[in-house]
Amino acid sequence: MLDVLLLNSPxxxxxxxxxEQYLPPIGLGYIMTYLLKDNINAKLNDCIYLNQNFDEICHLIRSKKPRYLGINVFSTNIHIVKEIVKKIPKDIKVIIGGQLVKCIYKEIASWNVEHKIIAVCGEGELIIPDIIKESVKEKPIMINDNCTVYRVDNTSIYFPEDISQIVLDRNLFKNRILKNRFNLQEACMVSSRGCIYNCAFCGGAKSLNEDICTRIRSKDSIIDEINEIKKVNPEVQSIRMLDDLFLRSRRSIKEAIEIFQIVQLKWRAMAHIYSFRNNQDLLQELSRCGCLEVFVGIETGSNRMRKKINKLGTAEEVYECIKAILNANINVKGYFMYGLPEENLEDMQETYRLARELKEASENTKAMFRNSTFQFRPYHGTLLYEQLKEKNIKLEGIQSNNSLNSIKGRTQFNYSAGNFSECPDNVLNDFIINTLKMNED
Structure with missing residues (x-):
């Protein structure tokens, strides 16, 4: 009998x-690794990657008949996860996890379902095996008729304090190697947990997660995982670091250079402009050790809006920093966002102008600047979400925005919960589309 069916929810x-290409569910991979370590019969099913519809997912659950269903939830699909729970046999116990759960566990507890639900607020790889074995060593923070809620924070015995000791079975993602835009076979991994930044639109913001600490993996543990990736997938040519903190400081930049000098692979990673503000002398070394591209969350070119969303640095600093990265022959992907609360036409024009200037700056180098542009959507529990609630602004469910689907490869990102800017929908959509079209130039 199958003990656990883990679903990456649709x-x-x-x-x-x-x-479209989808990133592998690394977080569920860690949970699956520790279930298997405990000899628990488990299966991981990525509904997004397999492109399964609602009926197929419900049929899969009924046919597998697991004792437990483990499923993640996001602001974009709460309604879908709720319907899946309603449709499956009542004797299947449901474990719900993900970053969002700490903000909505009371809502989950109010669902009108007969299933036993266990909600996990926090990281789940160490506590979930004990949930399955019904041997949890801590008291829940809430119990009602059919819902039990556990919190894994700094004080929990299940909190993975030293993430260098937390391993991921790379065989789980043996068939999930992606081809990146440089036509290289690429594997994904993470080097940290938690965040040192406080962006007002992000559920991972430091001020919202004071019950956990930021943790950084050791250089050796990162090298060990990359070597394991190379062993499982010898065809891999590039590594993508998915977390925000791999390039967080001068010391971490030097460590990244050392890592990739050793493993001899190309690589890409997230970075903040402040990571390079005083470290531009290291950019050439980054390029020589195989850094193909850095991903930078720019969000807006309006200094007024940057202050409102707690984004460090001015638009001018963003431009100068990214120009220096491009001059070092490192490509840059910048993330932009339109439709922020109180954003006006001038703000949007400043964002578009910054994106255009960065594109033009790249044309004078051997590197490339491209953008990934989104419509702002308020995620549960974030600072902007709470500010909108305080103003009694109606927060609708997050739905697909088909007006943006003229750009290929974007449907997984084109969601809207309403337009919170001071511009009409057609103006908002035009700015998003026209910014994305710069990638076609």
Whole structure:
């Protein structure tokens, strides 16, 4: 009998009609690793990657008949996860996890379902095996008729304090190697947990997660995992670091250079402009050790809006920093966001102008600047979400924004919960589309 079926929950009820690449669910991979270590019979199913519709997912659950269903939840698919729980046999116990759960566990507890639900607030790889074995060594923070809630924070015995000791079975993602935009076979991994930044739109913001500490993996543990990736997938040519803190400081930049000088692979990573503000002398070394591209969350080119969303640095500093990265022959992908609360036409024009200036700056180098641009959506528990609630602004469910689907490969990102800016929908959509079209130049 199957003990646990882990689901990476779907973004839509229906199948996607578009062929897009999706990142592997690394977090569920860690949970699966520790279930298998405990000899628990478990299966991991990525509904997004397999492009399964609602009926297929429910049929899978009924046919596998697991004792427990483990499923993650996001602001974009709460309604879908709730319907999945309603449709499956009542004797299946449901474990719900993900960053969002700490903000909505009371809502989950109010669902009108007969299943026993266990909600986990925090990281789950160490506590979930004990949940399955019904041997949890801590008291829940809440119990009602059918819902039990556990919190894994700094004080919990299940909190993975030293993430260098937390391993991921890379065989779980043996078939999930992606082809990046440089036509290289690429594997994904993470080097940290928690965040040192406080962006007002992000559920991972430091001020919202004071019950956990930021943790950084050791250089040796990162090298060990990359070597394991190379062993499992010898075809891998590049590594993508998914977390925000791999390049967080001068010391970490030097460590990244040392790591990739040893493993001899190309690589890409997230970075903040402040990571390079006083470290531009290291950019050439970064390029020589195989850094193909850095991902930078720019969000807006309006200094007024940057202050409102707690984004460090001015638009001018963003430009100068990214220009220096490009001059070192490192490509840059910048993330932009339109539709922020109180954003006006001038703010949007400043964001568009910054994106255009960065694109033009790259044309004078051997590197490339591209952008990934989104419509702002308020995620549960974030600072902007709470500010909108305080103003009694109606927060609708997050739905697909089909007006943006003229850009191929974007359906997994084109969601809207309403337009909170001071510009009409058509103006908002035009700025998003026209910014994305710069990538076609």
């Amino acid at each position: 973004l839509e009820f229906q199948k996607s009609k578009n062929k």
